[in-house]
Amino acid sequence: MNWRSIRAIALKDYKEVRQNKAAWIPALVLPLIFAVAMPLGFTLLPQLIPTEDVAQEMGDLQDLIVLMPPAIQQIFAETSLEQGFIIYMTAFLFAPMFLIMPLMFSSIIGADSFVGERERKTMEALLYTPSSDGTLFMGKIIASVVPAILLSWFTYAVYIIVVNAASWPLFGRIWFPLPAWWPLMFWLTPAISLLGMAATVLISSRVKTFMEAYQLTGSLVIFVLLLMVGQISGVLYLGVFSTFAIGTLVWLVDAVLIYISVGTFNRTNLIAKI
């Protein structure tokens, strides 16, 4: 594999997607909502509404908190009503939602990179270069996965700052992120990014346009929604161990999908679809 070529392919794809407003505008709007608007709402709400209303909300949440492991229940036992509400909403309920971002980022860039290249009729010229199939594939993986991970981490960083800053009057200290967020950010997020990309590569062989690929990969959001339902219902709680375990499972799925993708990503298959 030629790393200079891999870097050139990744940078070229990145430059291209940066010029595609249909791709990056949703990628910019969602982090703004997730990292700024929603945490501001969750943290400022209990500080603005009367305590008895928070108490009523917390009463409803109490039914869910009892489903959590004892160590987590202890966190809520040591907090005020308002603090408990903020912790539940920002650190637990909202955590799976953050996985939409790496998934979305990698599938947007991946769809633009794999399907967009074909749609814009630039694939053929690329296939006539001396670069090996492996180099082209690796370049495109890096083009979609690395920015997805970096953008997700940037969004996490903004979220952490906003949550701590907005809840400062109630907590008076930096309390976020909780331990379960570390494997979420550094283990599960890269795995999910790769999942989005690998799914895009497989889907790309069956669709003709960027939008089709993007919409089909969007169906992976169901996986994130299932995690969220699991979290709300108490069936699956994203703690340190469970997040790490889910991450490991996703990495294994990634390995299988990448293995299949490598098999399909060759000049003979690609040229047949031009």
Next chain:
Amino acid sequence: MDKHMDTVIEVKELHRLFGDIRAVDGLTFEVQPGEVFGLLGPNGAGKTTTVRLLNGLLPPSSGSVRVFGLDPATQGEQVRQKTGVLTESPSHYERLSARENLTFYGTLTEIPEEKLTGRVNEMLAFFELDGRADDKVETYSKGMKQRLALARALLHQPPLLFLDEPTSGLDPEAAQQVNALIESLSHKGQTIILCTHNLTEAERLCDRVAVMNTGRVLALGSLVELSRKLWPATWVDVKFWEAPSASQFEAAKNFSGVKQVQVESALLSARLESKETIPAYVRHLVESGLSILSVNPRAHSLEDIYFAIQNGRKEGEQ
């Protein structure tokens, strides 16, 4: 460039099937260094598939291919290092500039980092794109895009160049510019495979052509060779100072190698068994007392040859 150096392309009994469709069906030809070789044929003749097979983008179903002695199916990377391809549609990254496009392809064709910027600038200047090198390609005219595509194909100085319909979709002025470029490359000894159905262009540019249809080569050779194969007899028009007398007309008919003679006033048209007979026939006319003003052997254009071959195929099929 020496035309007798090692063969650039050797294709023997090449077949490529897509399901039941024979895209390439028993192709055999060779291309020598410095030659401009035309692949002619209608859409679906197998020209583009042949280019893909020669560059290792597709493996052959059977038969053998050697490009610079390499097998494109197993040594595709080395083969593509030595080839440049102008695809039928220019297919640039339209959201990037010409400079960014060339730099990207220069990296992929492994031009050393320290030489890349210089080479890109050189190509931009050569193709007169330097004035708008940093503009997005989407703002370029068709002619500019085609020049950029040629610059991309030539960027790494490949000894073998494939041009797939190089003037397709261009206005006459831009087409003329591209043809002039191809001619100048040819004069510099560049080996070129030209895929086209523009026969005037092929006649002007190609040393030899392969006329293809449904994946097969129907005829192969230079214009003269193909013309001789198709029409061994040749017509020559001879214009005299004055109309020949009856005895002179008889003398014009009575010459071995003459198959048919027509006279119209001072113009005589004779069908001879070959072009080689013309000088002796002219001598015979002079010796018969005729004053000759001009002698014009009738030449067959590539268009005549092409349609004769293609129509011959259709008649054969019927």
